[in-house]
Amino acid sequence: MIGTARHRRVPGWVVATVAAAAFAAIALIGVLITSNPGWSAQEIRIVIAVNGTSTAALDAIAHTIAVLLGPTGAAVITLGAMALAALLARSWVLGLRLGILIGFSWGTADLVKALVQRPRPDPALLPFPPAVEPTTFSYPSGHTAFAVALGVSVFALLTLARARYITLAAAIILVAATAWSRVYLGVHYPTDTLASMFLVPFLVWALVRWTGRISLFTRKGADRAHAASSGRWQRQP
Template identity: 30%
Template sequence: MANGSFSRPHSFNQFLKQWMSRHWQSVTVALLGVLIPLQAFLILALVIWRHQGGLQWDIAILNGVHGMASPQLDAFAKVLTNFGTAWGVFPAVGLIALSLLFYRRWRSLTYVLITTIGCGMINTSAKAFLHRDRPSLWEHSSIHGFSFPSGHAMSSMVLVVALTVLAWKTRWRGLAIGLGSLFVTAIGWTRLYLGVHYPSDILAGWMLTLAWAISVSLIVRPNFQPPNLLEINALENQEESVPADELIPD
């Protein structure tokens, strides 16, 4: 071929260089968004498997958060924590899905559905497998179920990551990251303040969800836009109109 960039690589090193030059962004995303968070979750899960109670730093952070307790903060935390599921995340996911359905954004809709539904299934399975009891350092509202990883942390994170992925190629990316980070942190704080989760539950939920949502995005590619058929035809017509002698290299 005339263009040397499309020549067949003569060695593995040459192939690897060509492949990395085309896919380095995906490799970076897979490393930072999937491999490292997943490894962090697995380390936490292994530690929790061996030590079911709160870790030393878990207890220290919980006591520090509980030290700021007041009746006003109690009421605020109880209201805010509901936005991590029924009052916030669930309605938001529903609106996003309906909007994508209306605009026929099938890839994006598939991504949102797989990511959010899968996140709930993963959380249920992880809790059943690791069966970590909730903290009992002080009296809190009656909440059933196991503690690790935090469902509120996972649901808030999956919403933010999904929105960030969908907005990645738009001007709203920075806003999604900024406001999303505040939202995820606020929901995590409420779970600690109310005494229903250890910090390691929150951190594990964040890491597991990040790895899951990013890995699904690499497979589904929600922002992929196939070439327009008219553009393809125009390019083909343009190539056909070029004189044959111009297509032959010197």
């Protein structure tokens, strides 16, 4: 059942501090990497090696991920996930909360991208350069950030243990495949994807706690907004 999972109580200020520290750390690391050309010169070797394994089958997988988890595809997936969550919980409040978790954590990762402004890998160095060179900055990976945001957000709002385990396994596979695809296509460095993997879970955690303090998203608030709700909401600490 989709609802609000029960979590151990951690003071809100601790959650906010940890999330802010994660944001600051990832942004600072990005600035240091960008200001040190030697770092990217070392990483490009990995990008060239992964990009050089190109096959028709792997190309199809990587390009499919690129389209599905790109800005338009991610927006469609988010709306679909919100609608499905609302349908299963019989409450639009749950769908709205899921959308907030995904959208804000994903968007915050893009804020780091704008702050750091790391250039993309040089396509001229790649054995198989991308057909369309991205126009945005490289750090962190937006595709990977969305994959993490989607998986962690759904996991955070599930109530059934078995469904949570399945979601966690699926999220790990999705994130790993997305991170690989970005390096494989030659549009991201490995640290771009690692930054998204590290930052986004902390952002989702903070958003879960923040939304849990809003009356609309508590059990009483949801019941008042939706008398026909399934009644399976659990108050978020």
